[in-house]
Amino acid sequence: MGNLNLDIPFFFEYLFNPPDILLYGVWLTISIAFVAQTLGVIGGLFVALLRMSQRWWLRELGKLYIWIFRGVPLLVQLVIVYTGVAAAGLYKYPDIVIGPFTLSGPMQAAILALSLHEAAYMAEIFRAAISSIDRGQFDAARAVGMSPITAMRWIILPQAIRIVIPPLGNEFTLMIKGTSLLAIIGIRELFGTIQQLNAATFRTFELFVIAAIWYLILITIMGFIQKYVEAYYSKHELPAQQNFKKKYKSRNLLSNNR
Amino acid sequence: MSPLVKIENLYKSFGNSDVLKDISLEIKKGEVVCIIGPSGSGKTTLARCINFLDTCDSGKITVGNDLIGFKELNGKIKPLNETKTSKQRRNIGMVFQKFNLFSHLNALENITIGPTKVLGTNAKESVDEAKDLLKRVGLEEKCYSYPSQLSGGQQQRVAIARALAMKPILMLFDEPTSALDPETVGEVLEVMKELARGGMTMIIVTHEMGFAKEVADKVVMMDHGQIVEIGSAEKIFSRANNPRTKAFLEMML
Ligand SMILES: Nc1ncnc2c1ncn2[C@@H]1O[C@H](COP(=O)(O)OP(=O)(O)O)[C@@H](O)[C@H]1O
Ligand SMILES: [Mg+2]
Numbered sequence: 001m002g003n004l005n006l007d008i009p010f011f012f013e014y015l016f017n018p019p020d021i022l023l024y025g026v027w028l029t030i031s032i033a034f035v036a037q038t039l040g041v042i043g044g045l046f047v048a049l050l051r052m053s054q055r056w057w058l059r060e061l062g063k064l065y066i067w068i069f070r071g072v073p074l075l076v077q078l079v080i081v082y083t084g085v086a087a088a089g090l091y092k093y094p095d096i097v098i099g100p101f102t103l104s105g106p107m108q109a110a111i112l113a114l115s116l117h118e119a120a121y122m123a124e125i126f127r128a129a130i131s132s133i134d135r136g137q138f139d140a141a142r143a144v145g146m147s148p149i150t151a152m153r154w155i156i157l158p159q160a161i162r163i164v165i166p167p168l169g170n171e172f173t174l175m176i177k178g179t180s181l182l183a184i185i186g187i188r189e190l191f192g193t194i195q196q197l198n199a200a201t202f203r204t205f206e207l208f209v210i211a212a213i214w215y216l217i218l219i220t221i222m223g224f225i226q227k228y229v230e231a232y233y234s235k236h237e238l239p240a241q242q243n244f245k246k247k248y249k250s251r252n253l254l255s256n257n258r
Numbered sequence: 259m260s261p262l263v264k265i266e267n268l269y270k271s272f273g274n275s276d277v278l279k280d281i282s283l284e285i286k287k288g289e290v291v292c293i294i295g296p297s298g299s300g301k302t303t304l305a306r307c308i309n310f311l312d313t314c315d316s317g318k319i320t321v322g323n324d325l326i327g328f329k330e331l332n333g334k335i336k337p338l339n340e341t342k343t344s345k346q347r348r349n350i351g352m353v354f355q356k357f358n359l360f361s362h363l364n365a366l367e368n369i370t371i372g373p374t375k376v377l378g379t380n381a382k383e384s385v386d387e388a389k390d391l392l393k394r395v396g397l398e399e400k401c402y403s404y405p406s407q408l409s410g411g412q413q414q415r416v417a418i419a420r421a422l423a424m425k426p427i428l429m430l431f432d433e434p435t436s437a438l439d440p441e442t443v444g445e446v447l448e449v450m451k452e453l454a455r456g457g458m459t460m461i462i463v464t465h466e467m468g469f470a471k472e473v474a475d476k477v478v479m480m481d482h483g484q485i486v487e488i489g490s491a492e493k494i495f496s497r498a499n500n501p502r503t504k505a506f507l508e509m510m511l
Pocket of ligand 1: 272275277295296297298299300301302303304
């Protein structure tokens with residue numbers, strides 16, 4: 001044990017008095033996850049509607065989308081979307097300036113890739129949610145003279161959204177963890193920042209344990225928020241919510257599917 | 259006077275089973291028509307075809323001035339898309355066997371959602387009307403209850419109020435009391451009788467023979483997708499001609 005190489009003061013210093021770049025990395029992780037999840041929800045709803053369209057070719061298109069984006073590992077998608085696309089000269093990701101914010105090329109690619117990937121999973125969740133809503137709800141909406149769009153907006157979606165909330169929390173947790181892959185395209189989110197600090201200090205063990213602690217903190221906070229929101233929405237449990245539980249099994253947080 | 263509802267030579271099949279075979283029926287404004295017949299005879303399908311929830315294979319349905327599901331242009335008949343058909347359904351109320359109240363909305367919202375989102379009625383006016391309707395069906399104290407908090411009979415009365423809020427010219431009822439506990443059947447039938455007295459045109463699929471005898475101007479007996487007999491309540495219940503009608507009524511009583 002003579003060559004044990006642990007710097008305990010370093011560990012506590014970085015844990016309790018994190019440098020600004022580390023805090024910035026944490027913030028970046030949260031905000032990228034949030035934006036990508038939001039876009040993934042919107043995209044997922046859209047793909048779900050394709051998947052359930054009256055037209056066979058739209059349904060097939062939806063199926064194809066889900067097959068591709070769930071089948072290819074996120075890391076591979078990320079590299080194709082950023083490095084691959086730029087290398088092939090398809091798109092060079094110039095900076096996008098929105099007011100005071102500048103969205104760098106890697107950030108654009110990161111958000112795009114995470115959103116596209118997430119949309120495939122959200123599509124299946126929305127589809128299961130909508131199909132767990134009783135046919136009678138659709139009939140009743142049509143019978144009061146609602147057009148398909150009105151019925152979707154005021155009857156079907158509000159029910160689907162409540163059903164989707166528990167698996168959505170689960171997806172967001174996976175999304176936070178998934179952002180750690182972004183270091184590969186040079187984004188200094190939590191994991192990327194830790195790697196950067198490691199390159200300067202070589203305190204590998206201490207730093208990556210700190211990264212692990214940060215992820216656990218984020219995931220635990222997320223868990224509390226999810227519990228609270230679920231309790232709120234289960235006050236009037238919809239019949240469709242029980243159907244959904246039979247139909248859809250959430251991705252397992254412990255399985256390695258990112 | 260031309261009839262309010264005119265059904266001509268309606269055919270409908272699911273796969274290779276013919277569910278409706280040459281149904282023709284006329285209903286005048288203010289008439290109450292009860293449809294009776296054994297289970298599986300096509301009563302629900304007929305009711306659903308009238309407002310085009312199910313599409314018939316051939317035949318014509320006219321309600322008021324609308325040819326349901328189609329448009330007549332220069333003598334040619336063209337099918338309407340779902341959005342256009344939904345406009346025609348505004349005039350036709352429907353009450354389902356299983357109520358089908360919108361489960362995420364309370365009683366009041368169930369009633370106001372149609373007028374506000376379909377007709378564009380302003381919120382305050384629609385709430386006032388909804389409260390009046392809830393009062394009419396005896397549920398003014400249940401405004402803010404959700405469907406899961408109401409008994410079957412209460413849910414069905416809200417469903418009737420929801421349909422009435424659209425100010426329909428015709429009301430369709432598909433076995434409105436069949437899914438109810440016996441003790442709540444009466445309250446729903448009472449609301450329907452009140453509607454009939456008020457002059458509403460109604461098509462009611464029912465197994466409540468006593469009720470049919472009391473309110474029906476016309477009773478339609480269906481079997482195997484066909485109308486086997488039409489007559490006044492008095493005629494059908496005491497002097498039915500058709501052996502199938504007789505057999506059915508004997509079984510029901
Ligand atoms: N969506 C459907 N798909 C296939 N068959 C159906 C469908 N709806 C009804 N049927 C069939 O049509 C026949 C008539 O049904 P229905 O109109 O519900 O009769 P009723 O209301 O008189 O009991 C039944 O044989 C039933 O099985
Ligand atoms: Mg039926």
